[in-house]
Amino acid sequence: MISDWTPQEIANILTQLDKKQLPFSGYTLRGCQLLGSGSFAAVYSATKRNGGGRYAIKVTGFGEKHIDPKEFDSTMSAQMRLSHKCKNIVRIYDYAQLYVCLDSSNRVVRVQHDSAAKNAEPPENCLLLQFAVLERLTPVVERKRYGGLSVTVKQLAEGDETEIFRLGKQIGAALKIVHDRKMLHRDIKLENIFYDSVHKQYKLGDFGIARVVQDGLASTVAFTKGYGAPEIVVTGQERYDCTADIYSFGMVLFVLLNELRFPDSDCYHVNAGAQYCPGYILPPPSLGSEDAARLVEKMCRFSPDDRYQSMTEVCDEMSRLGLVPVLKNRSVNYKTLAVLSGALLILGVGILMLCGKYPDSTDILQNNPWISPLMISLACLFGCQSIALRKPMRQSLQWSYSLLIWGGMMLIYALLIVRAKLPIVAEASVKSELIEVIVPGLIQKYQGDKIGVGGLIVCLLWLLRERYQMKRDAS
Numbered sequence: 001m002i003s004d005w006t007p008q009e010i011a012n013i014l015t016q017l018d019k020k021q022l023p024f025s026g027y028t029l030r031g032c033q034l035l036g037s038g039s040f041a042a043v044y045s046a047t048k049r050n051g052g053g054r055y056a057i058k059v060t061g062f063g064e065k066h067i068d069p070k071e072f073d074s075t076m077s078a079q080m081r082l083s084h085k086c087k088n089i090v091r092i093y094d095y096a097q098l099y100v101c102l103d104s105s106n107r108v109v110r111v112q113h114d115s116a117a118k119n120a121e122p123p124e125n126c127l128l129l130q131f132a133v134l135e136r137l138t139p140v141v142e143r144k145r146y147g148g149l150s151v152t153v154k155q156l157a158e159g160d161e162t163e164i165f166r167l168g169k170q171i172g173a174a175l176k177i178v179h180d181r182k183m184l185h186r187d188i189k190l191e192n193i194f195y196d197s198v199h200k201q202y203k204l205g206d207f208g209i210a211r212v213v214q215d216g217l218a219s220t221v222a223f224t225k226g227y228g229a230p231e232i233v234v235t236g237q238e239r240y241d242c243t244a245d246i247y248s249f250g251m252v253l254f255v256l257l258n259e260l261r262f263p264d265s266d267c268y269h270v271n272a273g274a275q276y277c278p279g280y281i282l283p284p285p286s287l288g289s290e291d292a293a294r295l296v297e298k299m300c301r302f303s304p305d306d307r308y309q310s311m312t313e314v315c316d317e318m319s320r321l322g323l324v325p326v327l328k329n330r331s332v333n334y335k336t337l338a339v340l341s342g343a344l345l346i347l348g349v350g351i352l353m354l355c356g357k358y359p360d361s362t363d364i365l366q367n368n369p370w371i372s373p374l375m376i377s378l379a380c381l382f383g384c385q386s387i388a389l390r391k392p393m394r395q396s397l398q399w400s401y402s403l404l405i406w407g408g409m410m411l412i413y414a415l416l417i418v419r420a421k422l423p424i425v426a427e428a429s430v431k432s433e434l435i436e437v438i439v440p441g442l443i444q445k446y447q448g449d450k451i452g453v454g455g456l457i458v459c460l461l462w463l464l465r466e467r468y469q470m471k472r473d474a475s
Contacts, residue, residue: 005062007034009106010042014059016108023096023131027055036139038191041208046133055093056136060208061129067208069097069114072130078183079207088174090194090205093133099126137194137203140167141260149260149268153195156256159287164256165323167193167202168249172318174204175249176311179242185210188248189227190255213241226262226270227251230302234276243304246314250299250307257285257292278302291321341382348375374454403463410459 011032018029026049033045035056040063046055060067067075076095083091097114112126140156141149155163171193178185185207192206225233229247231240254263261267263282264274274280282300284293295317301307308314351372 010059010062013100013102013106013108014044017098017100017111020108020111021049022111023098023129024057024094024133025049027057027094027133029057035136036142043134045136054136056134058132058134059129060131061127067130069128069130072097072208073114074212075207075210076132078181078210078212082174082177082181082183082207086174086177087199088170088201088203089177090137090203091135093135095130095132098129098131100129101126134205135196137196137205139191140193140195140202141190151256151260159257159259161257161288161292161323164253164288165292165318167256168253168318168323169315170202171204171249171252172311172315175245176315178204178210179245179311181212183210183212184242185245185248187224187227188245188252189224190252193252224248225272226275229304230276230278230280231304233272234278240304242311243307243309246299246307246311247304249314250296253292254282254285254296254300257288257296259286261286289323292323295321295323335386337382337386341379341386344375344379344382348372348379351375378458407463410456410463414456 014029014032017023021028027046028049030045030047035043035045037043041058041060042062043056043058046057047053048055060072072095076092079089080092080095083089099112099114100108101110101112103109110126114128138152140153141151144150151157153163156167171188175185175188185204186209187206188204192204194203194205195201196203227248229240229244232244251262255261255268262270262275263280265271280302282297284290285296295314299307299314308317349372355372
C-alpha cells in the first residue's frame with residue numbers, strides 16, 4: 001500500500017484536482033474508486049467527462065518512491081507508441097505530471113504542469129504527482145483480503161498448459177516488440193500481466209522502469225526478487241541485456257505451471273537461498289509436459305549465456321514444440337461449421353424431396369439438378385471438418401489439415417469440370433470400372449461442370465477465410 005498518506009487524504013486531493021478538470025480535461029475519476037495499489041502507485045476507476053467508456057487512472061507520487069520526471073515522460077510515451085504497434089501491450093491514452101502545492105490542511109492552492117517547468121527548476125515544497133490513463137483490464141493475479149494470491153482467469157488457475165502458453169504466446173509477442181525497439185521492460189511478473197475479458201487477450205503493462213538501451217545493455221539495477229535474473233540480484237550487475245527479461249518471463253511461466261510457487265518454495269515467496277545459488281538448475285514444475293519444462297528451464301538458466309538469446313528464439317521454440325495453442329477462434333469455428341453442415345444437409349435433402357413430390361411445379365430446381373448434390377456434398381465436408389476441429393490442434397497443423405481437406409475437395413470438383421467439359425480427354429485416359437460406372441452417370445444426371453464450379457468457389461472462399469483468421473490471430 002502507498003505509505004505516508006491515508007486513502008482519505010489521497011482521495012481528497014484527487015477530488016480537488018478533478019473538480020479543476022485536472023490532470024485530464026477529457027477523463028474524470030468516478031468517486032475515487034480504488035481498483036488496486038502497490039508500493040508506490042494506485043489505480044482508480046475513471047470514465048470520459050462527456051460520459052461513456054471504462055478506463056483506469058494510475059497515480060504515482062504519494063508514496064516514498066517516485067519516478068524521475070524525464071524517465072516517466074520517456075517510458076509513458078514509449079508505451080503509448082508500443083501499444084499502437086501491438087495489441088498485447090496495455091494501451092495508454094494520455095499521461096501527465098503535476099506539481100501540486102498544498103497548504104497545512106491539504107487544500108490545493110496551486111498546480112503547475114510539468115511541461116511549464118521543463119526549462120526551470122521544479123517548484124519548492126510541491127508534491128509531484130504522475131498520472132496515466134489506461135484501458136481498464138483485469139489483473140491476472142490479485143491479492144486476497146487476508147493475504148495470499150489468487151488467479152483471476154479460471155484456466156490459468158487450473159494449470160491448463162494450453163492456456164498458460166496462450167498467455168506465453170501473447171506476452172512473448174509483446175516482449176519481442178519491446179526488445180525490437182531497443183527497450184528492456186525490467187519488471188516482468190504476474191502482477192504486471194493483465195487480461196482483456198472482452199477480446200480474450202493477455203497484455204503486458206507497467207513500463208514504469210522500462211529503459212531504452214541503444215547498445216542492448218541496461219546500466220541501472222532494477223528487479224523484483226524472484227523474477228529478477230541472477231546476474232542482477234546476486235551481483236548487482238549494471239550491464240545486462242534482453243536475457244534478463246527472458247529470465248523473468250520464464251519465471252512467470254514456471255510459477256503458473258508450478259501452482260503459484262517459486263522454485264524450491266512451498267508458496268508465492270521466493271526461496272532466494274536456493275534460486276540464486278550459483279549454478280542453480282530450475283526443477284521441473286509440478287504441472288505441464290516435459291517440453292514445457294525444458295523450455296522454461298532454458299529460459300531461466302543461471303548464466304545469461306546459457307539462456308535463449310532473443311524472444312524470437314523463445315517464440316520459435318514454443319511453436320516448434322507445439323506449445324503455441326490452437327487458434328483462439330477454433331471453438332467458434334467448429335460450432336459454425338456444425339451449424340452450416342446441418343443447414344446445408346437439410347436444404348439439400350429438402351430439395352430432393354421437393355423435386356420428387358412436386359416434379360411439375362419446380363422448374364427451376366428441375367433445370368438445375370446440381371444444386372441438391374452440391375449442398376449435400378458440402379454439408380458432409382463441413383461436418384467432417386467440424387468433428388476434426390473439436391480436438392486440440394496446433395495452428396500449423398490446423399492449416400495443413402485445412403489445405404488437405406479443402407485442397408482435396410477442390411481437386412475433385414476440378415476433375416468433375418474436366419470430365420464434364422472434356423469427355424474426349426477422359427475417354428482417352430486409363431479408366432477403372434468404378435469411374436466408368438459412377439462418374440458418367442453423375443455427370444449426366446447432375447451436370448458435373450456446375451457442381452465443380454460451385455464447389456470450387458465455395459472451397460476457395462472458405463480456405464481464404466481460414467488463412468485470414470490464422471494470420472490475424474498470429475499478429
